[in-house]
Amino acid sequence: MASRLPVHRARRGHSGRVSEPVTAAPASARPPGTVLAHAEAAYLGLALGDALGATVEFMTPREIVHHYGVHREIVGGGWLRLKPGQITDDTGMSLALGEAILAKGGNVVPLACAEAFDAWMRSKPIDIGNTVRRNLIRFRNSGNPVAEYSDHDAGNGAAMRVLPVALVTLGRSEAQVRAACRAQARVTHHNALSDAACEFLVLTVQDFITGASLGQVFRQRISPLVQQHPEFAFDERPRRENPSGWIVETVQAVLQALVELDGFEHCLVDVVNRGGDADTTGAIAGMLAGALYGREALPARWLQALDPDIHERCRAQARALAVPD
Numbered sequence: 001m002a003s004r005l006p007v008h009r010a011r012r013g014h015s016g017r018v019s020e021p022v023t024a025a026p027a028s029a030r031p032p033g034t035v036l037a038h039a040e041a042a043y044l045g046l047a048l049g050d051a052l053g054a055t056v057e058f059m060t061p062r063e064i065v066h067h068y069g070v071h072r073e074i075v076g077g078g079w080l081r082l083k084p085g086q087i088t089d090d091t092g093m094s095l096a097l098g099e100a101i102l103a104k105g106g107n108v109v110p111l112a113c114a115e116a117f118d119a120w121m122r123s124k125p126i127d128i129g130n131t132v133r134r135n136l137i138r139f140r141n142s143g144n145p146v147a148e149y150s151d152h153d154a155g156n157g158a159a160m161r162v163l164p165v166a167l168v169t170l171g172r173s174e175a176q177v178r179a180a181c182r183a184q185a186r187v188t189h190h191n192a193l194s195d196a197a198c199e200f201l202v203l204t205v206q207d208f209i210t211g212a213s214l215g216q217v218f219r220q221r222i223s224p225l226v227q228q229h230p231e232f233a234f235d236e237r238p239r240r241e242n243p244s245g246w247i248v249e250t251v252q253a254v255l256q257a258l259v260e261l262d263g264f265e266h267c268l269v270d271v272v273n274r275g276g277d278a279d280t281t282g283a284i285a286g287m288l289a290g291a292l293y294g295r296e297a298l299p300a301r302w303l304q305a306l307d308p309d310i311h312e313r314c315r316a317q318a319r320a321l322a323v324p325d
């Protein structure tokens with residue numbers, strides 16, 4: 001799949017990467033300080049992608065070209081009329097979730113997650129997803145923090161906020177990690193495709209943070225995801241432009257950008273210029289690319305533009321979650 005944007009340097013095809021050694025990087029491949037730096041980069045990457053993408057949320061690629069040429073600066077605006085560097089619900093719900101996990105000593109407790117999301121909703125955030133709102137109101141009325149299963153609740157609202165779970169469960173067994181994913185996700189999204197995406201994203205972030213290459217992740221996470229849930233197939237498919245809030249289209253756009261493009265900035269510029277749910281594709285791509293490429297890859301001008309309070313909260317929470325006392 002070739003990029004249509006002139007700024008991008010096309011990555012070699014997948015067939016080249018799958019010839020790399022099959023052995024996964026051990027969890028301890030990196031010293032703790034380097035793991036922490038990649039954890040911080042994942043959190044800052046999430047916020048940067050959110051702030052960058054929000055400007056062009058709900059625009060088509062053609063509209064973005066008309067207004068911006070290639071959108072590559074954190075300038076605010078968009079349908080939410082954001083200040084430059086302001087973030088949206090993707091980062092806001094992640095921070096709320098992380099605080100709830102820390103308050104429970106590193107455990108992901110559905111009731112604590114639901115209460116934290118409800119408090120966040122009461123703070124009158126600048127935006128909120130329909131499924132999130134509906135199931136938090138249901139929680140207020142019933143007190144049950146777990147949503148009923150629904151084939152329709154396959155939006156990206158649980159996946160956009162998974163990062164605190166990835167950081168706090170570093171080093172735990174895969175079964176424990178998957179259970180923690182479901183504990184936070186099903187507060188608002190109880191759906192098989194949402195669960196699959198959340199667990200895939202968390203395990204992938206952990207692999208990158210602990211030193212796995214993109215080729216290794218392609219074999220041990222991406223290929224199994226597509227085998228188990230063919231809806232997510234993205235390779236050798238048309239460029240996923242104008243991705244909706246459906247988790248399948250979100251993951252397809254993010255994976256096409258991550259796999260096809262080298263470097264943090266190129267990946268994020270590619271994914272947000274697809275338009276659609278660009279703050280969430282930006283946030284998820286930023287989380288993955290930050291975890292993969294690390295702190296040095298984050299553009300200084302984007303970090304300068306990011307809301308300073310959000311910048312500090314993301315860094316502090318990454319440290320607290322990834323390095324428990």
Ligand SMILES: [Mg+2]
Pocket residue numbers: 088089090127279280
């Ligand atoms: Mg948002």
